[in-house]
Amino acid sequence: MKEVPVKIEQNGAWIGIRLGLEEDHMVIPPPVNRKVAFRDVINLEERKNLLIVTVRGNPETVYRILTVEKVVAIMRRLILTHCNGYRLNAYFLSPAIRGGVLVTDAQWEKGSIVVVRTGIWFASAGKQVCVPLSDVADIELTKKEVQGRQTDVVKIDHVDAGEVVTSFVLCPISTLQVLYNFLTDATKSMEMKGDELDEYDQQVAMLVYSGMDSSAIINMLSLNNKRLNAIYDKLINLGIAEVVEVRREVKLTTKGIKYIADATKQ
Amino acid sequence: MGRILIVDDTLFMRTLLKNILFSGGHTIVGEAADGEEGIAKYKELKPDLVTMDVVMPKMNGIESLKGIRQFDPNAKVVMCTAVGQEQMVKLAIKTGARGYIVKPFQAPKVLEEVKNVLAS
DSSP states (O other), X not given: OEEEEEEEEETTEEEEEEEXXXXXXXXXXXXXXXXXXGGGEEEEEEETTEEEEEEOSSSOEEEEEEOOHHHHHHHHHHHHHHSSSEEEEEEEEEEEEETTEEOTTOOOEEEEEEEXXXXXXXXXXXXXXXXXXXXXXXXEEEEEEETTEEEEEEEEEEEETTEEEEEEEESOHHHXXXXXXXXXXXXXGGXXXXXXXXXXXXXXXXXXXXXXXXXXXXXXXXXXXXXXXHHHHXXXXXXXXXXXXXXXXXXXXXXXHHHHHHHHHO | OOEEEEEOSOHHHHHXXXXXXXXXXXXXEEEESSHHHHHHHHHHHOOSEEEEESSOSSSOHHHHHHHHHHHOTTOOEEEEEETTXXXXXXXXXXXXXXXXXXXXXXXXHHHHHHHHHHHO
C-alpha cells in the first residue's frame, strides 16, 4: 500500500496523517481510523488542493482532505475510476471555447464522464476536469463537425473563474440522450420558460455578459438610469443576475460649490 | 493598439464590439453592415484589423473575407461566428481568417484575441 502525506479535517482542526492508498480503497489512520472503499464514494468535489469526499452511509460521512497537487491527481483518478456515480465512456473536448474565443489547441480526449451529486467530471488517464452542476449555464444536444462529419454531441456551457466555458461530449446517441436527460434534470432549477425577458431585457443581459458596466449600457441602449434599474431588478428577481456593486450619484452642497469656486480662482 | 473596422449586420453587435474594442484602447475607424460594404470600407480605410460577422445579408462574411484578401493578402480579419458554425470556421481558416470569436463573447477574451492577431 502506498502512503501519502495529507491533512484531514477532524472536528474543525486539520490533522497531518499518512493516508494509505490502494487501487480501490483508502485507509485513513487514527484518529479517524477508517477504511473507505472508493465504490462507496457518492460525491467528489475539488477546490484547489482540497478534495471533499462524501461516503455513503447513514449518516453520510464527508472527508475533507488537503494535500499537494500530485497526490490530489492520484486520488482524484482512483476515486473517479471506482466511485458510485453515473459513468459513461466518451470522448470530451474541454474547454473548447473560453469567453467566446475558440481554444485552438483543444483536442478530443478519450475517457469517461462521471456524474456525481454536485458535478460532472471529465476524466481521462492524464486529465480530470470538474464542472460543478451549480456552474452549468446551458446544456444542449446538438451537432458538431468531427473528422468531417456532423456528429451528435452534448454541449455544456459552464462558468469557470468568471468566464463562460463550453465543453463537448461525444458518445453513442442513445448514451448522449441519457446524459442530456440526466443533466437537464440535475440543472432544472436553472431553466427558464423563455418569454420572461423582452428585447431590451435580453440586450441588457447580453451586455452584462460581455462585461459592460451600467454607464456603458445606458449609453449603448440610450436608456435612463431608472429604466436600467428596473431591468436589473427583473434580472435579479429571475435569479439570472446578482448585485456586485452599488454606486452612488451625488451633487455638491453649497459648501462644495464654494470650494470649487474658490479653487478655480487660485 | 489598432485601427479597427467592424463588419456586422446588427447595430447592437457593432455597438457592443465598438465599446469593447474602444475600452481596450483601439480606434474604431469604421463600421459596415454587410459584406460588400465591408470590402468597400476596407479599401477606403485600410484598417489594421477587421472583425467580420459570418452570417450577413447581401454578401456573407466568408465572401467578404475573400474580397478583402484579394485586395490585401496580408489583411488581418477576425471572424465572429455562432456556436455550431464549425463548417464556416473551417472555410474561414482556408480563406485566410486570422482569428475567431464565438458569440456570445466576453470583453477580455475579445481583446486578447484582437491583441494576438494584431501582434501576429
